[in-house]
Amino acid sequence: MFKTTIVLLIFSMTLAAQTPEDVFSKYDQYKESSISNRRFKHQDIEKLIKKFENTGKFKVKEEGKSILGKSIYSLEIGTGPVHILLWSQMHGDEATATMALMDLFHFFVADDEFNPIREQILSNATLYFIPMLNPDGAEIFTRRNALGVDLNRDALRLQSPEARILKNKRDETQADFGFNLHDQGRVYSVGYSPKQATISFLAPAFNYEQEINEVRASAMQVIGQLDRVLQNYIPGHVAKYSDEFEPRAFGDNITKWGTSLILIESGGYPQDRDKQFIRRMNFLSILSSFVFITNESYKRETLKGYEQLPFNDRLFFDLLITGMKINKGGIDYTIDLAVNQDEVDYNSHKDYYLQGKVEEVGDLSIFYGYETFDASGYQALPGKVYPKVLTAKKLATLDQLQLLKEGYLFLKVKGEMKAEEKPILNILSAKGEAPAMNFRIGNAANFVLSKEGKVEYVVINGFLVDLDSYEGGVYGGVFIK
Ligand SMILES: [Zn+2]
Structure with missing residues (x-):
């Protein structure tokens, strides 16, 4: 009896010792070094996706093609009951999170001292990633797709194949959580403060009244917890994106469809025009989310943390x-x-x-x-x-x-x-x-x-x-x- 207690104690100490921040301290060993400039292209990440497929750890699927015929892939890993769907670069010139996803893929295929944290995530959740949803836009480093359509205003009409891919994946996975990964301009500040909005979050509204239901509240809880982590690295540089309801946007509709949606906007940071530091903050934020969702610690959060986040301003x-x-x-x-x-x-x-x-x-x-x-x-x-x-x-x-x-x-x-x-x-x-x-x-x-x-x-x-x-x-x- 005594012995078992000791063993359990040691086991839980080992678990407690592994936090997303521990992993983050070894970030450099997971960083995808072939991309360090936001203007990488579809062929650059296609190569990487094949490489990750070849590890045998990811299920890779071609979900469809962009208007100009580029393959859009999903990567799936994990076996757990909580479904988490992440997509990046629906705006072609918003590439920061795509880089961070490549880094995260390296983390998940590695076999090292962080196996317990990997195991915790992958046995409790199934992760679905769609990196670079808008490859045609990325090719010419522009926001919109080849039709000139802003994919984030095509969630209802679904005229763009890229938008349909996202909608289908959401419906197929019935994702519990979604991550909508964007970049915003360097001009944004955290409220009226003299700090750049380096990371801005949003749990989008699902109606004009901006009501909070359980789905939206869960996203808010995760964000509140993430803010605390980020304050250790970028104190004062975390803000909240405008929560006005936009009936044609994906985030807003995906919340309405029942997925707790977390928007992450990569903004500006001093001496980081190419957003390589912000890429790290994305890695930390997303990995932390996986941990908080799978260990359910987010459920202990009040909504206060989220509510207290200052809104973006343009200063x-x-x-x-x-x-x-x-x-x-x-x-x-x-x-x-x-x-x-x-x-x-x-x-x-x-x-x-x-x-x-x-x-x-x-x-x-x-x-x-x-x-x-x-x-x-x-x-x-x-x-x-x-x-x-x-x-x-x-x-x-x-x-x-x-x-x-x-x-x-x-x-x-x-x-x-x-x-x-x-x-x-x-x-x-x-x-x-x-x-x-x-x-x-x-x-x-x-x-x-x-x-x-x-x-x-x-x-x-x-x-x-x-x-x-x-x-x-x-x-x-x-x-x-
Ligand atoms: Zn965007």
Whole structure:
């Protein structure tokens, strides 16, 4: 009797010792290293899915094809009675969670010290995954499918094959829980706080009244528990997505159809434009959900945790410059200026460069920046055009940093210039003229910041360059016709 108690005690201690956070501390051993850029394509993950199928641990099924004929697969693992359905990238340019799913697949096929936690999940639940529901959108890194339809507004009419695949899988599995995995812009903040909304959750409403039934409440309980985990890693960076009912959206309808639905939105985080850190937070969130659902600990949660989560707000810009002076007609005005650095695709949508554009001007004291600069005491002045027309060869010999210090932002170049020559300054054609300094919304932001007659900073295509500590990097290089 005594012996049995000890054995049981040790056994339960072993179980208690394994948490999703323990697994997460070994995340690097599960990370799929072949994808580290959100612009991966269907063929990249198809290869991986075949590899996971070959382990014999997943049942892989072609659920159908996209409009342009790409196979959409489901992966199934586990034997338990709780059915959990997850899908990612129904919006083609929202790829963060797809990467995390690949990492999770590695976790599930591994055989290591975390076998008890795997066993707990897989004996209590059956997991169904549909990674990259919208491969045609992913191919050109765009939100919508090849019809131009937003799949998340096609849950009722089901005109898109991709939407039908999701609906059929939901009905076939009668999923108890669903995970709708998206990305949101980097502009979102956690309420009015100066923290980016790195992960935003939602237990979608199933009617305009936003009522809470048992199905929705379960999703809220899991989210409340997840928030506590995430606060250890990204304190203050967890928010709640707008819970307005959208009758055509999947999340809302899937809740209505009886599946407790958890929406996860991967937003922004400092120094993480490619969302590789947020990918880790997805791994942790999803794995934690599996544990909380299968050990039923979520049932002990009140709804308070969910209710207290602040809603998303839109208070972030990539660059926020405050308090600079501009002069118009001999009069000085004090303004703040906000810039977002938009991604522009190239190399068949596999890479991108950034292009800064004016987003807002005026009193921006309620906003925050990924990068902020207090320009009090600085005067914004138009950049000058270097008077000589240069060849690309000649350009290579110029000290561009020195030119910036002299207030030049534009160079005229004769003949072709290759993008990889990466000029710091803006390049104009031989007959081109510099655009006037004009902070209209959508314009490129090019100006110098001068203090007591000395140019100390420049803003070039929306990037702030400190001329005293410039260490390289591309700031201009966008061709202006
Ligand atoms: Zn989305």
